[in-house]
Every structure is written in C-alpha cells, then in structure tokens.
Amino acid sequence: MRHDPDVLVVGGGVAGLFCALQLSRRGGSVAVLERGPVGGPQSSSYGNTGFVGTHGAGALAEPGMLALGLRGLADRQAAVVIRPRLGADMLRWLWQFRRACNDADARASLSVLVSLKQRSLIMLRELCDGDGPAGGGLAAAFAEPGMLVVFGTERAFGAAQRGVPDAVARGIPLRVLSAAELAELEPDAGFEVCGALYNEEGAFLRVPEPKVGKNRMHLDVAVGGGRDTTPRDVRWARIMAAVQRLTAAGATVIAEVGEADQPDHVLMADPEGNEFDVL
Numbered sequence: 001m002r003h004d005p006d007v008l009v010v011g012g013g014v015a016g017l018f019c020a021l022q023l024s025r026r027g028g029s030v031a032v033l034e035r036g037p038v039g040g041p042q043s044s045s046y047g048n049t050g051f052v053g054t055h056g057a058g059a060l061a062e063p064g065m066l067a068l069g070l071r072g073l074a075d076r077q078a079a080v081v082i083r084p085r086l087g088a089d090m091l092r093w094l095w096q097f098r099r100a101c102n103d104a105d106a107r108a109s110l111s112v113l114v115s116l117k118q119r120s121l122i123m124l125r126e127l128c129d130g131d132g133p134a135g136g137g138l139a140a141a142f143a144e145p146g147m148l149v150v151f152g153t154e155r156a157f158g159a160a161q162r163g164v165p166d167a168v169a170r171g172i173p174l175r176v177l178s179a180a181e182l183a184e185l186e187p188d189a190g191f192e193v194c195g196a197l198y199n200e201e202g203a204f205l206r207v208p209e210p211k212v213g214k215n216r217m218h219l220d221v222a223v224g225g226g227r228d229t230t231p232r233d234v235r236w237a238r239i240m241a242a243v244q245r246l247t248a249a250g251a252t253v254i255a256e257v258g259e260a261d262q263p264d265h266v267l268m269a270d271p272e273g274n275e276f277d278v279l
C-alpha cells in the first residue's frame, strides 16, 4: 500500500471499492483499508443478491418502522429487527431514527434514492460493458430482466397497487400486470396468481461463487395468517394446502422448519432452486 495516497478509503465493501475504482479512474492514487477479507462475510456486500434498480427504493425510515423493528425481536422470520442495547449511542440513534420515521421525510428521501439507484444502474451498465480488467468478464454475468413481484392474494395485490401512482410520479417505471399479462411476460409463473407488479428498470449481476446457503433475497408465500392471531392448526392446514398446490406446480419441499415436534413453516424451492418459505 502507498503511504501517501491521495485518498484513503476505509472499508472494502461494494461502496468503498466502487469509490476507489472511480477515483483511481480519474487519476487519483487510492488505497483501500479493509479490516477483513475483501467482500468477506463481515461485510453487508457479502449478502448482496446482485440486484440494482429502482425496485424497493424506499427509505428504511418510514412510519411504523421502529415498532416493526422492535416487534421483529420476537419473530425469527422478520425482515427488519432492531436490537436495543443500553448506551448513549443506541439511545441517540433510536431517537433520531424515530424522528426520521415520518411521511414527509420518507417521501423526500424516495426521490433522492430513485435518482441514486438510476445513476447506479447506469454506472453498473458501463462497468459491465467495459473491456478493461474491471469490466472484463462481467458482461456475461450481467442481465437486465427488471423486477417482477407476483401476488397470490387479492388483498396483497390490492394493497400493493395503491402505492403505484405515487411510485410512478417519482420516476419508478412500475406497471400493474393482470394474471393474463403476467403469463405472457413470464410463462413459467404457472401457479395461481392474482397479478403482479413489474418494474423494467432493474439488473442482476450474478456472482460466480457456488451457492452455499439459502438465497439472501427471497419472496415468501404468506398464507397461514398471523402467528399471534391464528390458531396453530388453522395456520398449518393453510400452509399445507399451499405446499400441495406449489408442489403440483413443480416446487419441491426442502424442510419443515421449527421445533422438532411443531414445525412453523415450510422451506421450498422453485424448479430453478430458488428457495422460499411458505408460512
């Protein structure tokens, strides 16, 4: 490492490495300081699913998120968990996060995040098109299929559609697809669906390493009902009915997950090996 670089980037995750690449391409001397293996499991970038696009551009801080994050402590399946601990730093962070969880801030940050994600997509496209060592080999791993979110219940589909006009107004090219339109776009979506949201602005960069665990980004099929509000036998019967339908459509059961004598959900895989939970 040079002892007098123009820029010292601390952290060799995707953000640090991309900054370092861009700065060095502009002629600066750059050094990256990383405490672990670059791209190793200590970094968020390790878990990255390789999607870049405007899907999911919303800010994490939105109304109700603090309560959701704290409720996540009691739910092993929760997507967001906030683990409080004692200490001034944590209290300050909780206070600031709570203040940021309001409609006005969430809407304002959405526009910024959409621009950021659109710019990231352009840069990623350029990187993968490049012939140099940075771009070489990436073209084959790069694809722009967009993002399709498929709904199995009218209730979830209806709720998702309510956000579409706002998203479109903020520059996200989101389209509502009926079940028939979905079948035309994605003939493999052969199971029972009510409809889908399709965002054509999205790319995947596949990683060459072999898969060693459950997909980090996956969509679950939630049919059982709330764990706190639905009796266990009712939940389980609904889950089993969905498992049967999905198996008939070509999915396979990997495991029933939970306590040995009382499974809570079923881990399945689609014909391409992408896992999802039925819960």
Ligand SMILES: Cc1cc2nc3c(=O)[nH]c(=O)nc-3n(C[C@H](O)[C@H](O)[C@H](O)COP(=O)(O)OP(=O)(O)OC[C@H]3O[C@@H](n4cnc5c(N)ncnc54)[C@H](O)[C@@H]3O)c2cc1C
Binding pocket: 010, 011, 012, 013, 014, 015, 016, 017, 033, 034, 035, 036, 038, 039, 040, 042, 043, 044, 045, 046, 047, 048, 049, 050, 051, 052, 216, 217
């Ligand atoms: C499961 C999962 C799936 C995701 N999927 C997607 C996706 O599909 N698309 C998407 O856009 N985003 C996705 N994300 C989010 C995305 O991965 C992160 O936003 C991104 O990786 C953050 O990159 P980063 O470089 O800021 O942080 P990190 O990748 O966490 O890198 C920070 C690095 O800094 C190092 N470091 C920290 N402190 C020091 C120090 N004092 N000295 C030296 N080094 C230090 C750490 O070791 C680490 O390597 C996903 C995240 C997760 C967890």
